[in-house]
């Protein structure tokens with residue numbers, strides 16, 4: 001567990017509560033908490049020491065709360081800790097399901113039937129830290145950011161997305177990119193997407209520019225089944241997807257290393273929300289749903305499904321009721337999955 | 340006029356109709372049509388010959404329909420024609436107003452009160468064509484895209500956005516970037532934004548990561564007044580903004596060279612929509628509103644306002660009525676502005 005910053009600590013505590021409650025009695029849960037994030041950084045200057053990175057490798061999975069705090073310069077913890085973990089553990093599939101549960105608020109009129117999953121590439125693109133600045137701080141400054149895309153990196157995530165699409169009833173896969181402007185990266189993504197697609201004749205495919213995809217996410221979200229896209233576009237689309245499916249308080253994610261060479265890491269899509277940290281207002285549901293993804297990844301399908309059913313029931317119970325605290329929601333979910 | 344591809348021709352014809360109708364009788368309108376786009380490319384192989392680029396410079400303004408066709412490889416016309424014009428004519432302010440008119444459909448429940456403008460940088464960022472591919476088409480391919488950001492480029496567009504915010508009643512300016520990941524470009528944008536902001540003490544500012552901005556565009560769009568952002572983020576946000584404010588059929592834009600060294604270019608945000616080209620289904624309103632931006636840019640404020648009022652009235656008239664053709668809408672708007 002890496003609770004991290006802000007509401008991260010509060011929601012991870014609830015995730016653990018539900019995880020403990022759902023596991024069969026013969027499964028022994030061993031946890032270790034890593035003190036990483038803004039507090040540690042201020043106290044010791046450390047972000048992610050090598051020894052801890054090494055030690056994290058020994059676990060079956062990681063549950064992460066949230067990373068980032070306004071007291072630390074933008075990027076220091078995000079890149080030095082969160083992205084470092086995703087890259088070091090080769091989390092090339094960043095899995096983000098989007099489902100509009102009944103009894104949840106959506107900003108969309110007409111409550112469309114939304115149930116899709118975004119497979120976001122997690123180890124390349126504009127996230128590689130490959131940039132720089134020349135004549136920094138002067139009127140002649142030039143700052144660059146390089147998006148790096150490899151055939152290896154694109155093919156493995158595209159293949160994963162086809163597998164997921166193949167396993168779903170609608171069997172539909174949409175590639176999102178911006179290949180009319182980012183022609184080099186776009187050409188690589190599109191050609192790999194088309195080539196691998198020939199191995200999945202049952203999967204229906206289409207392509208959307210990222211700008212158009214945002215339109216359809218609000219006007220026809222029901223048309224999406226599986227979306228595969230690059231690291232940055234996936235970041236943007238999944239926040240929007242969370243917003244239309246009940247909000248960021250419900251959006252779960254898995255940073256997955258499908259090869260199993262490294263532990264996969266599960267985290268809510270939301271951030272550390274320093275403005276509400278400590279108030280008990282944070283909704284731990286996204287973390288609890290991330291625990292379901294964690295369990296599914298480790299082969300505990302029945303337990304994962306039990307958590308998801310508990311969340312659906314709990315959302316129905318919450319509908320119209322007085323707002324609950326972080327802890328109360330965690331307790332309610334733990335009771336349901338245990339029962 | 341560069342009608343371009345697909346529905347571009349149809350909507351530009353209506354834009355011209357309304358432009359002719361709104362101008363005072365003592366203003367002589369001279370137009371020249373440039374045959375650029377997919378047809379020309381297939382017929383002659385030419386995209387934007389130097390002589391035509393040179394000749395375009397002689398005009399006061401350009402009205403563009405839409406560029407791009409599935410028969411041409413992705414990027415060829417977009418980069419060789421549309422982006423070439425934006426870069427050659429130094430259109431560093433890509434102005435995209437977003438207003439939810441009464442009587443228009445929005446996918447958002449509760450019809451929030453939306454009235455903001457996005458100032459998108461138009462000549463830098465990931466749009467510079469600065470990328471490449473190594474070992475193309477092999478399993479060892481590496482494709483890169485470089486986002487280039489300069490202090491000069493960022494400062495001039497940020498300054499323009501402050502001026503616009505200063506002139507609006509709410510005087511609020513939001514910078515959108517992703518400075519926790521794209522730290523070099525993000526640091527440049529943020530430091531210029533903060534520094535220039537000191538010259539505009541009346542303007543309230545805030546900063547949002549692009550992913551969070553998409554959330555607020557659907558959950559609290561009324562909070563935005565002026566947004567300033569880079570070329571790619573602006574592309575994405577303005578399509579989403581169009582979707583929540585009545586759709587892409589109403590979204591206008593101006594590619595502006597504020598220095599006046601080159602003609603500014605006005606175009607609907609929508610694309611060439613080959614699927615409905617020739618059916619008379621295209622809504623020319625976005626183009627007509629782009630004509631209003633063109634008139635305002637050239638100092639015809641009263642005429643611009645008359646077009647905008649005509650559009651508002653026309654949308655009220657259309658509400659609940661049978662769908663009209665492209666031509667009928669153009670006629671209706673031309674009648675209103677003339678009357």
Ligand SMILES: CC(C)[C@H](C(=O)O)[C@@H](O)C(=O)O
Pocket residue numbers: 067068078079082083235269271519520550
């Ligand atoms: C905190 C940030 C680095 C991160 C990202 O951009 O990936 C977050 O937005 C997310 O989506 O997990």
Ligand SMILES: CC(C)[C@H](C(=O)O)[C@@H](O)C(=O)O
Pocket residue numbers: 180181211406407417418421422574608610
């Ligand atoms: C057609 C394309 C190159 C263009 C862009 O990305 O700028 C369009 O999406 C737009 O927003 O004007």
